[in-house]
Amino acid sequence: MPTKTFFNLPEEKRQNLMNAAMREFSRASLADASIANIIKDACIPRGSFYQYFEDKADLFFYILEEHSASNRELMMSMAVKHKGDLFASSAEFFESTLHRFMHHEHRDFARNIFLNMNYKIEYKLILDVKNPTTTERIRDFYRSYMSLINRTGLNIRDEKELFHLIKILRAIIIQNFIQFFAGEADYEEVLRNFALELDLLKRGLYAPSGDMSE
Amino acid sequence: MPTKTFFNLPEEKRQNLMNAAMREFSRASLADASIANIIKDACIPRGSFYQYFEDKADLFFYILEEHSASNRELMMSMAVKHKGDLFASSAEFFESTLHRFMHHEHRDFARNIFLNMNYKIEYKLILDVKNPTTTERIRDFYRSYMSLINRTGLNIRDEKELFHLIKILRAIIIQNFIQFFAGEADYEEVLRNFALELDLLKRGLYAPSGDMSE
DNA sequence: ATTATATGTGACACGGTGTCATGTGTCAAT
DNA sequence: ATTGACACATGACACCGTGTCACATATAAT
Structure with missing residues (x-):
């Protein structure tokens, strides 16, 4: 700090x-x-x-946390907007964030973040013992976020499974951002890939509604 | 090189x-x-x-590729052993690799790899234009690996979906390795987490077999 | 006016990188 | 035996970035 x-x-x-x-x-x-x-x-x-x-890292993580905070806010607002639909809100969060990355002044910053994403960058804020304030902020976020999610539409048993589902979603989102910045796929392609991957997940994770007949 | x-x-x-x-x-x-x-x-x-x-990186990636190659071999042999069952072979690959990380002489090396995993480390081998040999080796691997997978047991439509499923699995595997090395979860806990996450995927990704009730 | 406290400043020691001029060894041709 | 060509060895050196520290300056309190 x-x-x-x-x-x-x-x-x-x-x-x-x-x-x-x-x-x-x-x-x-x-x-x-x-x-x-x-x-x-x-x-x-x-x-x-x-x-x-x-040192350098101190400044870097201070800036990073500011940006992360606004990202968390966006996730929350999406969850509210989509009335707790995890998949719909994740999809819009993904699309809107990707869109911002495309046209935003901070595109290069984001590029450097994602192409050099590592444990420290992804989790330091959570684990940094020196930063109890930030740690608490993020814990609160996850608590609030999870409580916003409507579980009746999901094929999950309990809060723990929801947590793991969110973990999976996060991994997939980050992976697609990375592929975007690495130039492996362009804007439209990444959107299609993400949609396809969400669909793969949903087929099982959404409570059966009749479209499981293949 | x-x-x-x-x-x-x-x-x-x-x-x-x-x-x-x-x-x-x-x-x-x-x-x-x-x-x-x-x-x-x-x-x-x-x-x-x-x-x-x-330079330093040249040596590092040379060593890394040697280790990656043996990992790819293990994945192949698991796919063969489990007769193309993607989930079963992934599960055993995960468990066996994690076990090796626990007791292996190269544990600290692996720790540094996973806690500093980034795009360069994860994909450089694939994209490195300077290394057409390695690139080809990895392309071959994915081709062979995917052809080994038995798709009849999976709720996927085509090769493209299989590719994305493997992408998701890889992201989950790496994420769990990272959590292990970060000390967020111990050996048993990581195994349980991974099993749970595989299960979340399977519920939809395995062709419907009757356990979709509730 | 004096003291205390907060802040500003840049020279410097340190450590790591990559290069380069020079040294050494080997071998084939004459 | 001598020469030249080639592959390889070597460590001094220039360069660059970091973090520190002794000293300078400002502001407020007594």
């Missing part, structure tokens, strides 16, 4: 630094980005940087 | 270098490992290293 000093900074200076950081993390992955570039861009001395952040 | 010079090396010297590399890549991820440590350990001069490998 950034230091208190960082948050005491005048708004403009803080924004300036954050913008420079976004530019660098859009240019390169966490591993390849350099503090040297950020401070050169933001015109702040080296020593100041270390007064605000522990 | 290592240079011709590397392969011309006397067996012992080559092994010595590879052992040092394994030790370093077991100690640290690709990003954190250092050539300096490897050459110190193997007692070879810096210049020699660069005569054998382009």
